[in-house]
Amino acid sequence: MFENLQKSISRFIQVEPSEFDFFTSCMSFRSLKKKEILLRADQNCRSIYFINKGCLRYYYLVDGEEKTAQFFFENGWFTDLDSFLGGMPAENFVDALEDTELLGIEKNDLMKLYEEIPKFERLGRILAENAYLGIRQKTKTLTTLNAEQRYLQLMKERPKIFERIPQHYIASYLNIKPQSLSRIRRQISSKKSKS
Amino acid sequence: MFENLQKSISRFIQVEPSEFDFFTSCMSFRSLKKKEILLRADQNCRSIYFINKGCLRYYYLVDGEEKTAQFFFENGWFTDLDSFLGGMPAENFVDALEDTELLGIEKNDLMKLYEEIPKFERLGRILAENAYLGIRQKTKTLTTLNAEQRYLQLMKERPKIFERIPQHYIASYLNIKPQSLSRIRRQISSKKSKS
DNA sequence: CGTCTATTTGAATGTACTCAAAAGCGGTGG
DNA sequence: CCACCGCTTTTGAGTACATTCAAATAGACG
Numbered sequence: 001m002f003e004n005l006q007k008s009i010s011r012f013i014q015v016e017p018s019e020f021d022f023f024t025s026c027m028s029f030r031s032l033k034k035k036e037i038l039l040r041a042d043q044n045c046r047s048i049y050f051i052n053k054g055c056l057r058y059y060y061l062v063d064g065e066e067k068t069a070q071f072f073f074e075n076g077w078f079t080d081l082d083s084f085l086g087g088m089p090a091e092n093f094v095d096a097l098e099d100t101e102l103l104g105i106e107k108n109d110l111m112k113l114y115e116e117i118p119k120f121e122r123l124g125r126i127l128a129e130n131a132y133l134g135i136r137q138k139t140k141t142l143t144t145l146n147a148e149q150r151y152l153q154l155m156k157e158r159p160k161i162f163e164r165i166p167q168h169y170i171a172s173y174l175n176i177k178p179q180s181l182s183r184i185r186r187q188i189s190s191k192k193s194k195s
Numbered sequence: 196m197f198e199n200l201q202k203s204i205s206r207f208i209q210v211e212p213s214e215f216d217f218f219t220s221c222m223s224f225r226s227l228k229k230k231e232i233l234l235r236a237d238q239n240c241r242s243i244y245f246i247n248k249g250c251l252r253y254y255y256l257v258d259g260e261e262k263t264a265q266f267f268f269e270n271g272w273f274t275d276l277d278s279f280l281g282g283m284p285a286e287n288f289v290d291a292l293e294d295t296e297l298l299g300i301e302k303n304d305l306m307k308l309y310e311e312i313p314k315f316e317r318l319g320r321i322l323a324e325n326a327y328l329g330i331r332q333k334t335k336t337l338t339t340l341n342a343e344q345r346y347l348q349l350m351k352e353r354p355k356i357f358e359r360i361p362q363h364y365i366a367s368y369l370n371i372k373p374q375s376l377s378r379i380r381r382q383i384s385s386k387k388s389k390s
Numbered sequence: 391c392g393t394c395t396a397t398t399t400g401a402a403t404g405t406a407c408t409c410a411a412a413a414g415c416g417g418t419g420g
Numbered sequence: 421c422c423a424c425c426g427c428t429t430t431t432g433a434g435t436a437c438a439t440t441c442a443a444a445t446a447g448a449c450g
Contacts, residue, residue, distance in 0.1 A: 125320035135330050179430075374397085375438055
């Protein structure tokens, strides 16, 4: 049940079995079917989730169009931080792209954990830092590369997501319209076959 | 000397005078003249800086062109997190847009501080969370709004930065070419005078 | 005052877009 | 198992926003 969580945490902090037990005692299991929605805009996001299995899509609506901010995979953590920290309604949606298993910890419990075992505050710090680094990188990509380059970079750095995620979601994540991504792919494959 | 720092920290954590003294004993003062460079790409960023006074510009080069990622003002914190955490050379530059006063704490000292007074680990967590929220917001803006809307939003939400920062840096921050920002401003002012 | 940098303006261009529709694919029920 | 339906991907044609290249004007600083 908690092996993935255990392993994932131990990358950042060392915890005693008793501490880990205390931690897991705060967590509740939740499973989502493919396409099921975990969070809607205007709902409060009250938990941080460890993703034990599966994959989440984090997106928001602009004039009715879904814009994908990020994907989250097994062994990662997800929350809508604005809503979680601020206690205000989220502006974003989250749904499952596959059948997904989550372990959630509520804010109260997390704050208690931070108080009682400061090590976990360190975990929180490190996860926040990593989240920052990730989005920093993505922003740089968006402001630096054109559509084709963004696609090629993703292909190179995270080829596996193309096996799991429909093309139009990837397009959205790259801030490209699905039609445009289709054209880009055609151009690339015709370039390749010429050379 | 440390009043701003004191006040700034107390927004997030409560520290005893002795703890605060221990904290400040780790910090070293540094002042920058306008246009002076704090960090170059390929240097390691070994400190986190509290900005006591002034303003920093955080940017990187793309084909020789400076792209402004962020501005940092008094009472804020700055580091190049990739370099600071990873110990690798930075990919970014930082310079002072005004005469600036910094209080820096080196990584070793910060890690010691985290160990000895876990409260400061909390501060680190909160600052990282806030950094994440800030860049998240910026990314959303970049992917959602067109050039004119980005400019108007900045005007509305942070009008004061226009009094401190040259237009071409603001253009760069908004991911707009300076020529384009100039045109946008003209269009807006002609719209206004018509109505 | 002169020099250097920032801002403005003009004209032409290109990348990615919109609108529209066809083709492809996958899941579901008869 | 096949037929149908809805959703995804591809393709075409025309467009728009912001760009590039070029140059003039304005402003800041020594």
